[in-house]
Amino acid sequence: MVKQWISILMLLMMTGMAQAELVIEVTQGKQSAIPIAVVPFEWQGEGQLPEDISGIIANDLGSSGYFKILPVANMISQPTALEAVTYSDWRNLRQDFVVIGRISIDDSGYAMEFHVLDVHQKVELLRHRVKGKASQLRDIAHYISDYVFEKLTGIPGVFSTRLIYVTTNRERTRFNLNYADADGAREQLVFTSKDPIISPAWAPDGKKVAYVSFESGRSAIYFQELATGKRELVLQMEGSTSAPAFSPDGTRLAFVRSYLGNPDIYVMDLASRKTERLTNHYAIDTEPQWMMDNRHLVFTSSRAGGPQIYQLDVSSKAVKRITYEGSYNARARVTDDGRKLIYVHREGKNFHIASQDLHSGQVHILTTDTDLDESPSVAPNGSMVIYAASEADRSILAAVSVDGDVKFRLPSKYGDVREPAWSPIFKN
Amino acid sequence: MKQWFKPSSYSIPVMLAILLHGGVAGLFLLQWPAAERIIKPPVPKHIIANVVATENRAVQQRQQQAQQQHAQQQKQQAADALKKKQAAEKARKQREADALALKKKQQAEAQQKKQQAQQQAEAEAQAEADAKAKAEAEEAAAAAEREQQLREEEQQLLEQLATEQAAQEMQQQQENERRAKVEAELEADFVSQVREKVERSWLYPPAVKPDQQVTVRINLVPTGEVISVVVIKGSGNTALDRSVEQAVLKASPLPVPKDVRVFERSFRTLTMVFRPENATW
Structure with missing residues (x-):
């Protein structure tokens, strides 16, 4: 009985303490386009790549209405590897996410590796590697767009449709x-x-x-x-x-x-x-x-x-x-x-x-x-x-x-x- | 009368039936008001959390706390006053005792002198003794007077102390009230500033529903810089949770009061609840 009382008292004290902490409610955000920078991917092969992969990705995401693309001309730096990223640059440009990547070629075809970075938490959210033939470069670009879109919005992308x-x-x-x-x-x-x-x-x-x-x-x-x-x-x-x-x-x-x-x-x-x-x-x-x-x-x-x-x-x-x-x-x-x-x-x-x-x-x-x-x-x-x-x-x-x-x-x-x-x- | 009891007669069953019906009717009459259907007022499905209400609650809480603190302080003050009074009483008794001892000492001295005088010259004049007695009496009277004066002074001091204390208490109380009010206002002001700043930076993803909710705990330093954001209760939608973490970090530094007391009490650790009530998906 005494134990019960003590536990009730403790509970009361705890709820009292919990109430004491300030709770702020935020109910009016915006469902507007998320600012994202797609840095031109680094092409590690020779000559000209037949498709502008990062350009297609930027266009896909931008046309969905859910992303606002940072023009390449406005970028302070254009990192292509994780170590080269300075998060504060992107924060100053008011970006929420940054996509960077590299494209290489070998006997089996093209290989693309890309990273999606969270500017504010300063972390790499995801990385992925895709391979394909020259005729599939556009498909790969759309695939990457779908992948990024789904990870960042929670709904599947439709760029490959x-x-x-x-x-x-x-x-x-x-x-x-x-x-x-x-x-x-x-x-x-x-x-x-x-x-x-x-x-x-x-x-x-x-x-x-x-x-x-x-x-x-x-x-x-x-x-x-x-x-x-x-x-x-x-x-x-x-x-x-x-x-x-x-x-x-x-x-x-x-x-x-x-x-x-x-x-x-x-x-x-x-x-x-x-x-x-x-x-x-x-x-x-x-x-x-x-x-x-x-x-x-x-x-x-x-x-x-x-x-x-x-x-x-x-x-x-x-x-x-x-x-x-x-x-x-x-x-x-x-x-x-x-x-x-x-x-x-x-x-x-x-x-x-x-x-x-x-x-x-x-x-x-x-x-x-x-x-x-x-x-x-x-x-x-x-x-x-x-x-x-x-x-x-x-x-x-x-x-x-x-x-x-x-x-x-x-x-x-x-x-x-x-x-x-x-x-x-x-x-x- | 007799025919009523005839087995062929229906009189008894009829009577019983009438009684039963009457009884049931009576019960109905008694029960009728209670059986009235209570129609519940329609309850809206979504309880729209009114932000103002939260604020009010917070203010109320603050006020309650302030009142509680107040009562405690008053109690403390009363205890202090009691202690002081007791101490004063003790001091007064001590002084009285001292005065008594002094008088006794003086009396003893006078006795000694008298003995000496007796020893030295018993023959010395009776007049001298008279004078001595007179001086003695005077001395005693003076001592009594001194004591009286001392007592009066003491009393005055005590009274003064009491009034001063009362005034101080009142002032303290008013000061506390004022401060609690100021602090509550300050807090409410900064709460709305924080909310506005975070709201402005919150861009949530498309597929969210107005009833999804994310609760985060935020740690701040006195400059308002966000040290950490932790999702303590997610919405189940990773993209929505992430948008909330980003919103808080984007809004850093948050506007916080310079008053250290208020900051420490309410702003060092903040809980924020995010709900995209204006989502149209």
Whole structure:
């Protein structure tokens, strides 16, 4: 009993002591770009390196919106080895992190070693060594960017991902399906036709794409393997078929079939190739997109008058309306973590990309500086949205961070660019 | 009456049923108010920690502490006063005893003189003896008077001491109150300065949720320089934890009070809680 009392007393004293220490609460930080310096890597071989590795890394990190890159010209020193780093230099330049590295070459190819340093704690946070062939230098640079991005932000980087999109010439006599790095570099042709190509979509394994081509005179859904270029006509039905969308588990394909002028949502089982009608409404039902649970679809429907986003339970076929703000909301995409719905929202005469928090319902307009924004596609880590926008009477690709803070445009060489689709993260 | 007890009659069961129902109804009447549904007021899911409240709590704590200190000091002072009083009393008794001894000595001397006088000249005049007796009486009276005076002085001194002490106590109390208030204000002022400076340097990574929390313990030197930052309770997100450590180091030196007492008490070791409440991810 006495012991109990003593322990209670001790406890009281301890809590008293704990309370005596001052506690300061900080609740209002900023979620703004982290200052980072990417020092040009030291090239230990002869001649000129075919790619500017540290330049690509700096560009990757800078374009993500989560990092602010220190221009090389502003650097006081350019260390390439750990021993040569003077932390106070970087602190004076108000940097939080520094990336340094060296590139060497031997018989087996290029080897890159890099370090990420924490300027304030004055420690090396991570070091890594990557090897590759000359043709892989850009991939290695993106790999390093992903690695650094993930370590410093806690979310996976998407610099090694790809985009597919459709380009057309001004006369609209040539349609190309293109494939490029997420930064717009290394553009390649997937398929070209004199007839329209629309709604490209990635298979979840990232090896194959689906798209709609009018080459036969009528719309049909094709699959094409990216590595081999092998094409397959998957679906051509009476009426028109469009907007293919793979389920996240890769077993089903949702699509739209318009028969007698009434578009509805259908689904096809990819193993048996059997199709099933999911909606049956006299209004337009279109643009299906799977949610990560493989069970729900979001789609656009005019059943309430103007286009709005609805959710469809594939097994019960129950439909629920999701968007209520404004008179026009269409072409929804869901982030992989199911947190946000990204769609096209009309505000007055302009079309902008909006994000809606699926939990709180809060709507946030992401783009204001471009007009006639269309076909948003979300990066697989949920950090960025790529979309087509109109600029000086042509269509270009632009990207915006999901918080709307960072915007940039992707370079395009050729005519109009439309319908970008962001690939999943490739698993090696 | 008799027919009531007939087995074929339902009267008794009917009565019992009425009684039972009546009883239940009565119970309901009694119980009704207590059975009223208590609808809980809606409690917001997220309790938004109000920074001002923390400050107030801190100030309250400080005040409580100050009050406690105060009470203790007062107690101490009372004890001191008591001690002083006791000492004064003791001194006074000592002085009284001294005076008595002196008187006795003087009396003894006078006796001696008288004996001598008797021995030397018994024949000397009775007048002389008279004079002596008179002187003796005078002397005694003077001694009594001296004693009286001494006592009065003592009393005065004591009274003066008491009033002085009271005044001092009051002053001390006011001084303590004032100082506690000043210190609390000083502390609150620097707390907000520290918060602002660290807040300005805090850039958190993208994928954080508003309810994630990082607690760090910071050690400072009197110049405000950060000696160490240790995450004592992480958020589970390494990037967020790191952003907090960096924020504190970036904000170094932190604004701290020059008052050493206040610094030592509240700022040498600080606990800071970081929560990205304005995160939109």
